[in-house]
Amino acid sequence: MSRYGTTSPVAAPQPQSTGMQVLAVSALATAMALGTLLLMPRTAPQAQLFAPAAVTSASATVMPGVTSRGSNRVSGEARVHYAVSGRDAGSYTETVDTFAQYPLRSTSEKMILGAGLVSAVAGVLAMIFRKPQRAQPSQMAPINMSLEGAPVATRQREERFTTWTRWHHMAMCATTGKKQGEIDGAAPVVSIEANQEAINRAMEGANFHKKITLLGSTGSIGTQTLDIVQSRPENYSIVGLAAGSNVDLLVEQCQQFKPEIVAIRDESKFEELKQRLADAGVETTVVAGEQGIVEVAKYGDADTVVTGIVGCAGLLPTVAAIEAGKDIALANKETLISAGPVILPLLKKHGVKCLPADSEHSAIFQSLQGAPPEGLSKVILTASGGAFRDWDAADLKKVTVADALKHPNWSMGAKITIDSATLMNKGLEVIEAHYLFGKGYDDIEVVVHPQSIIHSMVEYADTSIIAQLGWPDMRLPLLYSMSWPHRIEMPYERLDFVKVGQLTFKAPDQKKYPCLALAYRAGRTAGTMPCALNAANEQAVELFRQEKIHYLDIPKVIEAVMDDHEKDLKAEPVLEDIIAVDKWAREHAKELHAAGRFENVYA
Numbered sequence: 001m002s003r004y005g006t007t008s009p010v011a012a013p014q015p016q017s018t019g020m021q022v023l024a025v026s027a028l029a030t031a032m033a034l035g036t037l038l039l040m041p042r043t044a045p046q047a048q049l050f051a052p053a054a055v056t057s058a059s060a061t062v063m064p065g066v067t068s069r070g071s072n073r074v075s076g077e078a079r080v081h082y083a084v085s086g087r088d089a090g091s092y093t094e095t096v097d098t099f100a101q102y103p104l105r106s107t108s109e110k111m112i113l114g115a116g117l118v119s120a121v122a123g124v125l126a127m128i129f130r131k132p133q134r135a136q137p138s139q140m141a142p143i144n145m146s147l148e149g150a151p152v153a154t155r156q157r158e159e160r161f162t163t164w165t166r167w168h169h170m171a172m173c174a175t176t177g178k179k180q181g182e183i184d185g186a187a188p189v190v191s192i193e194a195n196q197e198a199i200n201r202a203m204e205g206a207n208f209h210k211k212i213t214l215l216g217s218t219g220s221i222g223t224q225t226l227d228i229v230q231s232r233p234e235n236y237s238i239v240g241l242a243a244g245s246n247v248d249l250l251v252e253q254c255q256q257f258k259p260e261i262v263a264i265r266d267e268s269k270f271e272e273l274k275q276r277l278a279d280a281g282v283e284t285t286v287v288a289g290e291q292g293i294v295e296v297a298k299y300g301d302a303d304t305v306v307t308g309i310v311g312c313a314g315l316l317p318t319v320a321a322i323e324a325g326k327d328i329a330l331a332n333k334e335t336l337i338s339a340g341p342v343i344l345p346l347l348k349k350h351g352v353k354c355l356p357a358d359s360e361h362s363a364i365f366q367s368l369q370g371a372p373p374e375g376l377s378k379v380i381l382t383a384s385g386g387a388f389r390d391w392d393a394a395d396l397k398k399v400t401v402a403d404a405l406k407h408p409n410w411s412m413g414a415k416i417t418i419d420s421a422t423l424m425n426k427g428l429e430v431i432e433a434h435y436l437f438g439k440g441y442d443d444i445e446v447v448v449h450p451q452s453i454i455h456s457m458v459e460y461a462d463t464s465i466i467a468q469l470g471w472p473d474m475r476l477p478l479l480y481s482m483s484w485p486h487r488i489e490m491p492y493e494r495l496d497f498v499k500v501g502q503l504t505f506k507a508p509d510q511k512k513y514p515c516l517a518l519a520y521r522a523g524r525t526a527g528t529m530p531c532a533l534n535a536a537n538e539q540a541v542e543l544f545r546q547e548k549i550h551y552l553d554i555p556k557v558i559e560a561v562m563d564d565h566e567k568d569l570k571a572e573p574v575l576e577d578i579i580a581v582d583k584w585a586r587e588h589a590k591e592l593h594a595a596g597r598f599e600n601v602y603a
Helices: 018-039 104-129 159-176 192-203 220-231 247-257 267-279 289-298 311-323 333-350 359-367 393-398 414-422 424-437 475-483 514-525 529-545 551-568 575-594
Strands: 057-062 066-068 073-084 087-096 143-146 210-215 236-243 261-264 285-288 304-307 327-330 354-356 376-383 444-448 454-460 465-469
Touching: 210 220, 210 289, 210 311, 220 236, 220 247, 220 304, 220 475, 236 247, 236 289, 247 261, 247 267, 261 267, 261 289, 267 285, 285 289, 289 311, 304 311, 304 475, 311 327, 311 333, 311 529, 311 575, 327 333, 327 475, 333 354, 333 424, 333 529, 333 575, 354 359, 354 424, 354 475, 359 376, 359 424, 359 454, 359 465, 359 475, 376 424, 393 551, 414 424, 414 529, 414 551, 424 444, 424 514, 424 529, 514 529, 514 551, 529 551, 529 575, 551 575
Parallel strands: 210 236, 210 304, 236 261, 261 285, 304 327, 327 354, 376 444
Antiparallel strands: 057 073, 057 143, 066 073, 073 087, 376 454, 454 465
16 A cells, blocks of 8 residues: 555566567558459559660669569569660669569469468467567578560559558568668677677686787788787787788798798799798798688688788688688778678678778777667768868869878778778778678768778667777777777877867768769679679779879779679679679779770870
């Protein structure tokens, strides 16, 4: 009895089970399906992909919907890319009904009712067993098809059928818990399993010791990684080293870190390396060539492989390391960008962790520690603006190679410094963020932050924004990729906000940075297009460094290669497809240059 009268216990409201949610949406979808059958005409003209007039070809990736072999029907949400007179004309998202004629009375009616009833039964079963688990994406793989050469109609639609399609798509999204365009990312965040893994590792304490294999040991990533190993010998030791052609530095590294195996990519330096190591008294296995790098990547009992090789050359060694069950500290963004559809299933199959080691994605990764599933709303990547952030777009015609190599904030290799100048580096990071953290491209933004103190940010569902800050120092993200989830004390300069003074931001200038839009286009196209983008960019940057094309021709080369790849795009590539497209795009870029498509103003 209370002073205000008799009180009764009141049950706290319980969260609705996943099964109930699926059942509710499925019931709605079924009702829409039945309504559609009652309202739909008994006959219909040929239903085709809806696209603007004068379209000569189109391709689409259709998100999970319904299909029937008997009537060649497909329905769902499609991202449509189309061409007019053989030239790329853009893309849009469309709810598609079918690509061929369909008998409404037979197969289609069974298909619609069947899809609704199957969804309803699944909801009932899920509710009965009360297992609040979401369906795995592998159970709802996208339906991909090419429409090259197919007749394309002007915009017409059967509204009653597409209305049901939208409701069925909503039912599919309800069972996966993802927005359209989202995937399961590679980084161990925003899931119950990832959070538990981080807790388990943290509980073990910071007295860990990891064996490291380092790919690209003589580059900027490699030397900074070895600085960390040298500073914390109680936490790290070296199993393997792999380099390109710098024999002098590689011999010094072998003398200091005593690797069990060492590789040099330049096979002409193999004998020299062997002899010099023998003269220095270093006992180690020496291998060479591309296959030698692969051997190092999968060798022995290394816990983590740091992938510091620049470009798509790091793809096969990374695949080998994953298949050998080694965690990946990913400093080579091109691997995930070019081969995301291949790498993600491999990581899952072999139970391997992919930990971002570049500054922006490490910042996002750190900001997402402990984040609940479905808590992430938006990824915000910061960009320094590169060498030409303070130049007027009209002055870029005066750019020289030396100008492009003057980064205002970071000390990096030549290729990535030029990518920073064009903002292609940030465009590639947009694609990498999609594969690492799973967000759709509409939820990945880029802002120019000249001070490079905020390395990137995340926005949560409640509109809170969390960022990671620090001086521009690549050792910090490298360290966290090797120590996650631990925090190791290091003798680095502490961030002083008074010394920083101010933090400013602005939107990227699309006229000055056309490469950014090309990267978004490639990411949304998906399949092998990001691979073509990356390979074309690497070749264009090399042509520019050789002064065979102008700086302003870099995006023109990339766009031309992407345009020509549209007709051969593979939506669900395997590793062999990635390798083939990478090779083709590089050769095609050189062919376009040789054909005189781009003026050599430096000649």
